[in-house]
Each structure stands twice: as structure tokens, then as C-alpha cells.
Amino acid sequence: MGAAAAIGQREHPVEVVDLVTHYGPRMILKGVTMDVREGEIMVVMGGSGSGKSTLLRYLLGLERATSGTIRVLGQDLGGLSHREITDLRKKMGVAFQGGALFSSMTVGENIMLPLYEHTDLDRSTMEIMARIKLEVVDLAGFEHLMPAELSGGMIKRAAFARAVIMDPRILFCDEPSAGLDPVVSSALDDLILRLRDAMGMSIVVVTHELESAFKIADRVTVLDHGRILFIGTVDELREQDNARIQNLLNRRAQPEIIDGDEYLRRLTGENMDEGTIQ
Amino acid sequence: MKHSVKEDSGSLVVGFEGDVDLQNSPQARKVLLEAVGRRQPVLVDLSSVSYIDSSGIACLVESLQAARKAGTAFALVAVSDSALRVLQLARLDTVFTIYGSLADGLAQAG
Ligand SMILES: Nc1ncnc2c1ncn2[C@@H]1O[C@H](COP(=O)(O)OP(=O)(O)O)[C@@H](O)[C@H]1O
Ligand SMILES: [Mg+2]
Numbered sequence: 403m404g405a406a407a408a409i410g411q412r413e414h415p416v417e418v419v420d421l422v423t424h425y426g427p428r429m430i431l432k433g434v435t436m437d438v439r440e441g442e443i444m445v446v447m448g449g450s451g452s453g454k455s456t457l458l459r460y461l462l463g464l465e466r467a468t469s470g471t472i473r474v475l476g477q478d479l480g481g482l483s484h485r486e487i488t489d490l491r492k493k494m495g496v497a498f499q500g501g502a503l504f505s506s507m508t509v510g511e512n513i514m515l516p517l518y519e520h521t522d523l524d525r526s527t528m529e530i531m532a533r534i535k536l537e538v539v540d541l542a543g544f545e546h547l548m549p550a551e552l553s554g555g556m557i558k559r560a561a562f563a564r565a566v567i568m569d570p571r572i573l574f575c576d577e578p579s580a581g582l583d584p585v586v587s588s589a590l591d592d593l594i595l596r597l598r599d600a601m602g603m604s605i606v607v608v609t610h611e612l613e614s615a616f617k618i619a620d621r622v623t624v625l626d627h628g629r630i631l632f633i634g635t636v637d638e639l640r641e642q643d644n645a646r647i648q649n650l651l652n653r654r655a656q657p658e659i660i661d662g663d664e665y666l667r668r669l670t671g672e673n674m675d676e677g678t679i680q
Numbered sequence: 681m682k683h684s685v686k687e688d689s690g691s692l693v694v695g696f697e698g699d700v701d702l703q704n705s706p707q708a709r710k711v712l713l714e715a716v717g718r719r720q721p722v723l724v725d726l727s728s729v730s731y732i733d734s735s736g737i738a739c740l741v742e743s744l745q746a747a748r749k750a751g752t753a754f755a756l757v758a759v760s761d762s763a764l765r766v767l768q769l770a771r772l773d774t775v776f777t778i779y780g781s782l783a784d785g786l787a788q789a790g
Contacts, residue, residue: 521702523735527709530738534770568702569733600769602762662775663748669775670745 413476414439415572415604416461421470423460430456432628433470438572438604443594445615446608448625454608457625458574461606462494463487475571492520495570495603497561497578503549509536510545513564520568533669535563539593542668555586559593566597573597573605579614591617616640683711689786691721691753697728700736708736712743719752721789725782727758737766744776753777757785 416438423431431453438444446454459465460472463479472479477490503512513532517523523531529545536542539559549557558578565573575594579587591614598605609615615622615636622639624632632639666672681704682697692715700708715722724740726732740756747754755777759767767773779785 521735522706523702524706524709526742527705527735527738530741531734534734534738534741534772537770567734596769600765602765665771666741666745666748666775669741672745 412440413473415475416444416606417471417473418457418461419471421457421460421472422468423456423465424468425456429468430628431460434625434628434630436623436630436633438606439620440604441598441602442620443598443605443607443618445619445622446606446625447610447612447615447622448631451627452625453628454625455576458498458576458606458608462491462496462574492516492568493571495565495568495573497558497565497573497575503557503560503564505549507548508545509541509547509549509552509560512549512560513545513567516564516567529671530669531567532563533671535567536560537669538566538597539563540589553586555582555589558582558586558590562590562593562597566601566603569601571603573603575605575607577608577610579609579611584613587611587614588617594618681708683708685711685715687720688782691723691786691789692718693723693725693757693782693786695725695728698730700729700732700739702733702735705733705735705739709739709742712739713746716743716746716750716752716754719750721753721755722747723755723757723779723782723785723789725757726760726763727782729760729763732760732763732766734766737763737770737772740776741772753789755779755785755789757782 414437418434418436421431421434422429434457446457448454460467461474463482467480475490475493479487482490503509510529510532513535514528517528517531532545536545539562541556541559541563552560579590582590594605594607595618597603607618619636621633621635623630681700684695686693694711694715696708712724744754757779758781759778764773767776779788
């Protein structure tokens with residue numbers, strides 16, 4: 403049981419205490435304590451090389467800590483077998499730097515990949531799940547395209563669709579908008595907010611971009627050379643700057659009106675033949 | 681997940697109980713498609729479902745489409761707030777007929 407559980411509070415999905423890590427002889431994280439709450443978007447900021455990606459790798463159980471504890475979804479990663487960590491990882495979605503899709507597979511196959519790896523679902527169920535997620539990321543009808551046929555922003559959105567295909571409890575994103583123009587990255591921010599609101603996920607986003615951080619974060623963690631420099635709400639962070647930041651907040655996409663019959667055919671693949679995609 | 685299939689006032693009421701998730705949605709799919717195959721109006725009672733994930737939603741979508749093709753009515757009953765949010769995320773609330781209660785559904789589906 404975690405400290406929170408012991409005193410009768412609900413445990414947070416992520417609880418990190420005094421995490422110290424090394425790559426070889428070099429200490430990277432130097433005593434990091436932070437948590438991520440249920441349904442929260444936690445933005446991790448900090449200079450290049452400050453340890454942001456490293457922190458994500460440890461939260462995912464990809465590396466063993468030197469000392470300290472990492473609890474994810476109520477489980478102490480230090481006490482889990484490889485197999486148990488693999489199981490736990492099914493509840494974690496990952497959209498990493500580069501957002502790599504496999505170039506030899508269609509977008510749809512890329513998105514269904516975790517389902518093939520981890521489930522015995524019927525093919526028709528997988529296809530509908532993939533189409534639903536493509537709808538969510540505004541890539542309806544793109545399942546038959548190859549990644550090379552998509553723009554950078556579309557690839558990122560497809561990577562998000564894949565990251566949430568198993569309805570994870572936590573989603574980790576490492577610089578999702580790196581290399582995208584401001585309009586495209588703003589759309590990605592909207593998507594992150596939408597996913598959180600509808601799926602109730604906790605989301606950890608590493609980003610360099612202040613504008614994006616202020617827009618999506620409930621709280622912000624700032625890392626500096628492997629140590630925590632600041633953890634707090636957007637409001638607390640915003641107080642450090644001011645008016646400029648106000649108008650960056652609270653922009654959301656409008657829902658569109660849709661034709662139910664047409665939409666249903668699209669999801670079930672019934673109108674593929676007349677398809678608008680080549 | 682448990683399920684039940686009952687006839688009531690000319691409709692088939694398919695009830696699920698517990699979680700409809702990656703583990704058991706293949707079974708839910710089978711139950712739903714079989715019910716649709718009987719060519720009676722189908723009401724899917726979700727009032728005892730504690731959690732439905734997107735694999736469960738996908739099975740509902742496929743069954744709805746099968747019902748449309750067969751010309752039979754297919755509706756959801758007592759969709760929980762969390763399930764409704766999942767439906768809304770993909771704008772599927774516009775696609776399904778949803779009744780607040782089984783009594784409502786039976787009155788209108790038959
Ligand atoms: N696999 C690795 N082996 C050795 N050193 C690494 C490895 N990954 C990262 N580092 C080092 O750890 C530090 C933190 O890296 P990283 O977490 O990637 O920083 P950030 O994501 O904040 O830019 C850097 O100095 C980097 O060179
Ligand atoms: Mg990094």
C-alpha cells in the first residue's frame with residue numbers, strides 16, 4: 403500500500419518518491435518526488451537534458467531505479483516481474499517523440515497493432531475500434547493510407563489513436579508537438595484535452611512550449627538538471643508571468659453536426675467501396 | 681461480465697452486468713449478433729454495466745449495423761454517464777437510439 407492508501411485516501415495513478423536514477427556512472431534524476439492525479443493533465447517542462455524523457459521511461463517501467471519508489475496504478479514497479487510490468491503497461495498509452503508509425507503498414511494496421519499483440523478480439527471489432535479512434539483524432543477514412551502519405555501533424559494524431567486504442571488509464575506523451583507548426587500543435591492540444599475529458603484518463607505530457615503547457619496543464623512539473631524546480635497548478639505558474647498568458651487559455655473545437663446513418667456506415671466499413679480515399 | 685437474453689412484449693432484451701471490456705467483449709459480440717439474428721426488436725440493457733470500454737462500444741456499433749441491414753430495431757437502454765461520455769467522444773450518441781429506462785424502450789420499440 404502507498405502512503406496515501408495507508409491513511410485512507412485514494413492513491414494517485416502515479417506516485418514517485420525520491421527517485422534516483424543513473425545511466426552508467428552518471429546520475430540523471432537526483433531525488434524526484436511527484437505525483438499525477440486521477441484525470442489530471444500533468445505537463446513536464448524543463449531544459450534539454452533535464453531528465454524529462456528519462457522520467458517517462460522510468461514511469462513506464464522500462465528501466466530500474468537506483469533508489470526511491472515509483473508506484474503506477476497502485477503497483478510498486480520495483481517489486482514487479484518483467485511479466486507483471488508488461489501487463490501493467492497495457493493500461494498505459496504511449497505517444498513518444500517522433501510518434502513513429504511503422505512505414506510498412508497502413509495507418510489502420512498501425513493503430514490496431516496493440517490489439518493484435520494483447521487481445522483476442524474479432525477482426526471486425528478491432529477495425530471498428532480503430533475507426534472510432536480515427537474519428538476521435540479527426541482522421542476519419544485514413545485507415546488505408548500508408549504513413550508516408552500523411553503530413554507530420556496527421557502522423558502525430560494517428561500515433562495518438564494508437565496510444566489510446568486500448569483505453570489506457572494513463573497516457574504518456576513525449577513532446578507531441580515537436581516540429582509542428584503552431585496551428586497544428588494547437589489542434590493536438592485540443593485533442594489531448596478532449597481525450598482526457600471524455601476518457602477520464604490521466605495524461606503526462608512533456609513539452610517545451612509554454613503556450614501549450616498553459617493551455618492543457620492542470621499542474622506543471624519543472625525539471626532542472628534532474629531535480630524538481632517547481633510543481634504546481636497552472637494558476638501558480640501563471641502568476642509568475644501574466645496578461646500575455648490569459649488569452650492563450652480555453653480554446654476548444656466546436657462539435658460538428660453529423661448524419662447518423664452515413665456515420666454508422668463509415669465506422670462499419672460499409673461504404674468502403676465508394677470510398678473517397680484512393 | 682454476465683449476460684441475459686429475455687423476451688418481453690415482442691422485444692428481445694439483452695442485459696449485461698459488470699464490465700464489458702477487452703476480455704469479454706468477444707462474448708458480448710456473439711450474444712448481440714445472435715439476438716439481432718432473431719429478427720425481433722433488440723433492446724440492450726446497460727443499467728447493470730459498471731464499465732464498458734471501446735471494444736464493447738465497437739460490438740454495439742457492429743450489432744447496430746447488422747440490425748439496420750436486417751431491418752430490425754436496435755436500441756440502448758440506461759446508458760451510464762461514463763458510457764455516454766465514451767459514446768460522445770466518438771459522436772456515437774447521435775447514431776444510437778437511447779432510452780432512459782427499459783419501460784420506455786419496451787413502450788417504443790415493440
Ligand atoms: N540511454 C541513455 N544512456 C546514457 N545517457 C542517457 C540516456 N538517455 C538519456 N541520457 C542522458 O540523460 C540526461 C537526460 O536526458 P533526457 O531525459 O533525454 O532529457 P530531456 O528529455 O529532458 O531532454 C541527458 O544528459 C542525456 O544525455
Ligand atoms: Mg526528451
